[in-house]
Amino acid sequence: MRIYGRLGDRLFSAFLLALGLAVLFIAGLLAWELWLGGRQAFATFGFFPFARGTAWDAVKGNFGAWPFIVGTVITSAAALALSFLPSLAAAIVIAEYTPRWLGEIVAYLVDLLAALPSVVYGLWGIFVLVPLVRDHLEMPLFLWAGEHAPGLLGALGAPIGTGMLAAVLVLSLMIIPYSSALARDAIRLVPREQREAMYALGATRWEVVRRVVLPYARGGIFAGMVLALARAIGETMAVTMLIGNSAKLPYSVFGPAATMSSVIANEFTEADGGLHLSSLVAVGFLLLLLSLLVNLAAEFMLRRMAVGEGRK
């Protein structure tokens, strides 16, 4: 029974090691292949000129990623700003204000937002949100601006429904569960004694939340925000279906735009010519860099500001 001796253990750990190395290899290969695929674009235009280039013209063969970088940053930052307070409110309500059974139901519903596929948000966005936004938000605002502040018209853009505003609204809804879940966990980790000490001093419930719970849980809350931002940056389908896909700077509030992921999803299968394809992969490589940066920031925050460990 050699298999029960050292041989068996060696074989087993070698097998696990092979699987582990395969995972490492795949991750490395992913970054490497994206770099390789985008090399032609980087070689033609130069790395930074490509990233900062504002032209995206498949006919003339002139490509620059700047409109998409700007589009990604604006949409995800706006979505984060919109979703931050509601998601934090939901986390506080779940962890502090409701009895356990009700909190569980609300938490389950918030998590359900993450379970719905991106294309379903996109579908709902096209047929429900876009008409709603166009008729009840954009048109009135546009007409108001036309009468009272014509200077604003350019910044607002045509009130056609599909565009940046619709994409941001759906995006903010989609990232709520990510920030809310982390904030909720962090709030639940606040020691009961901390709250009780505050109540014993005669504090109201809100004062306990404001002075004890939120400061104590801030690490988790911020990490959740950054993670939600990372989700927003990578989100593809719903944004592609709603943003209108225009590869031009400057952007307007209502008007069409594009993000790094949406331009890849939208143009990749139609791209002809190696340079166009390579430019799209190069945009993917830049997207990889951006999302790595944001995710590492979240990781760093979670570790640095983790509850219980304190600041090091």
Add this chain to the structure above:
Amino acid sequence: MNLRRRYLRDRLMMVGLALGTLLVLLPLLFILAHVFIEGIGALNWNFFTKPPKPPGESGGGMLPAIVGTFYIDLMALAMGGLLGLGGGVLMAEYPDHPINRPLRLVANVLGGVPAILMGLFAFVVVVEPLGGFSAFSGAVALAVLMIPIIMRSTEEVLKLLPWELREAGLALGLPRWRVTLSLILPAAKGGIITGLLLALARAAGEAAPLLFTAFGNQFLSFDPLGPMDSLPLKIYVYAISPYEDWVKQAWGAALLLALLLMLTNFLARRAMRKR
């Protein structure tokens, strides 16, 4: 601040928090209700049993997409599950293995990589060398998406088991591989299945990695090296199409997909509770 103003503020904040929560929940319920109402009408016999018809003809269905969803996702689960479980077991059972640090970093980093990049990756390493869109390349993209999720959940679950369990097995003279396979994995079965199902649910809803890998197919296909359809892809294509019948079918597919994912999530939660 006097007491009355403090109480008033307390009440106001409570109302504000409740409103904020409603702002989260109402759109969700709105979406769910809408998907259900629009989708339920499209779910008929043809929907489940017929391939799509050309635009303008009614009576088409989603059979290729439904079959393809299961086909691609299970193929992805087989690949991603093996690699993810291997990495997770390695990190939990051999805590001081030198490969663990980079492996953990990769698990975290890969988990944050946008899904569409998995599609680009599979396009470059599978579609281009093989010379065409294929179900297999779609499964590769989804498998890469699943790996970090499975790896992290497996590691977490295994670390919850007491070391005494392993020591008890070793004290009986069992080799380490036997302890892992016969003691640790069965003891953590519920949690591991939960991780696998959550990864499956996450990947099954993604359309982005399949756009230029599995690509979509109007016909029922079981060829892993040929293009294949999938529900998320079909929803995307039909949603942006100008045909009323297709849009209606997109709602039906959205309802079906949402129900499937909720079922998977429910099963995942149940597996964790029942050990």
